[in-house]
Amino acid sequence: MLLRENLREHPAAQAWLATGPNRVAPKMIAVFKGWNQSEKSGVYRLAGVGPGGSAVIAKRCPLHTAAVERSIYEEFLPYLPLPSVGYYGSVEEPDGRSQWLFLEEAEGDLYSPQNNEHRAVAARWLAAAHNTSRRLGREMRLPDRGPKQYLQLMRSLRAKMLEHFTNPDLPSGGVAVLQTVVEQCDVLEGHWSEIEQICDGMPRTLVHGDFVVRNLRLRPSADGPVLLVFDWEFAGWGVPSTDLAQHSGYTASPDLAVYRVCLADWPMLSNKAQVESLAACGRFFRLLDELAWASMGLMYGRPDNLVNPIGNCSACGQRMAQALSEAGWITHS
CATH class of the missing domain: 3.90.1200.10 (Aminoglycoside phosphotransferase (APH), C-terminal lobe)
Known part of the structure; x- marks a missing residue:
């Protein structure tokens, strides 16, 4: 599903904009997997918001799984002597039960x-x-x-x-x-x-x-x-x-x-x-x-x-x- 209207109001866009003062709103949002609390995660593609206008993957996870992924992106992959997927930060949802992770799109x-x-x-x-x-x-x-x-x-x-x-x-x-x-x-x-x-x-x-x-x-x-x-x-x-x-x-x-x-x-x-x-x-x-x-x-x-x-x-x-x-x-x- 592709979203082209009212993008700033989407939870993924709001969370992305909250990660820093210089963030821009997406030009389009592709819904790879919608968020549902009974599911493992929700995954969205934010077009045009990353370095050089690249896409960013927004992943919404329950807090316990988000904590595991964050520890990998923040405390392990930076020390791996090999290229890895870029990590652009995280934002906790106001519900206190889920968190957004923002990642480079792994193209290849x-x-x-x-x-x-x-x-x-x-x-x-x-x-x-x-x-x-x-x-x-x-x-x-x-x-x-x-x-x-x-x-x-x-x-x-x-x-x-x-x-x-x-x-x-x-x-x-x-x-x-x-x-x-x-x-x-x-x-x-x-x-x-x-x-x-x-x-x-x-x-x-x-x-x-x-x-x-x-x-x-x-x-x-x-x-x-x-x-x-x-x-x-x-x-x-x-x-x-x-x-x-x-x-x-x-x-x-x-x-x-x-x-x-x-x-x-x-x-x-x-x-x-x-x-x-x-x-x-x-x-x-x-x-x-x-x-x-x-x-x-x-x-x-x-x-x-x-x-x-x-x-x-x-x-x-x-x-x-x-x-x-x-x-x-x-x-x-």
Whole structure:
């Protein structure tokens, strides 16, 4: 949706003008995702307000996720020895429940996990981010993204699925989908000690938490493509596993061999098997995140609102079945 009239009255424009005395009103506002308190965020493109008349992305987030993103843009990315998305400030809404973040528009080529050069660039970026975050040590400022947090997420997810077994508005086959996911969670919990053993002793560092195609762009440069990474609302601190997940949905699937070479001075990531095992754990963590996001729609009781969440749970369940089978924990036909 494009807005061309009464732009100064729009909340995104008002917040942008409040960030400094020399700000100008947008020439046009594109609504990428409208703000809704039940959603994760609202995203708008403000045309002509940035440096040189460039566009600025205005993102409205709940306070708790805005705090995470702000800490990344203000306290981490300025120290990363690589180009990053520009940050133009933040403004809290009068409601006291949300905050605006203003960011450079990440223009560039779309990322493809089928492109080996792209995967190598992603691996080098992750290695630089992990080295920088370990040096800075921001653990206390970020949510936990380790095995303990994911075990809690899995148990919460399973409980929610069980609650909806008796929901009369589920579409045909809906109960079977939820039952499959519950059984997969049972299997995964039965092997959780193996996941913890793999992660135990691994270095803890920054985790993006949603390192997927839609949150990456490649900007051309004289030295080759530069990776721009954005949408940090799920960032946290934990073992570097989730962002290493391979070929699950739309994950970036960074080149693990390149990543390992870039972190050759990390003894705990010194061999191929260690890094591959960590990425396999990350695949399970990523799938649990996807299932949790898919299950959010189950809170709505109208039958037409349940079709997509059940379909998304089914798709995630199929990927989980593949991952469990490759781990040797189930027989997948």
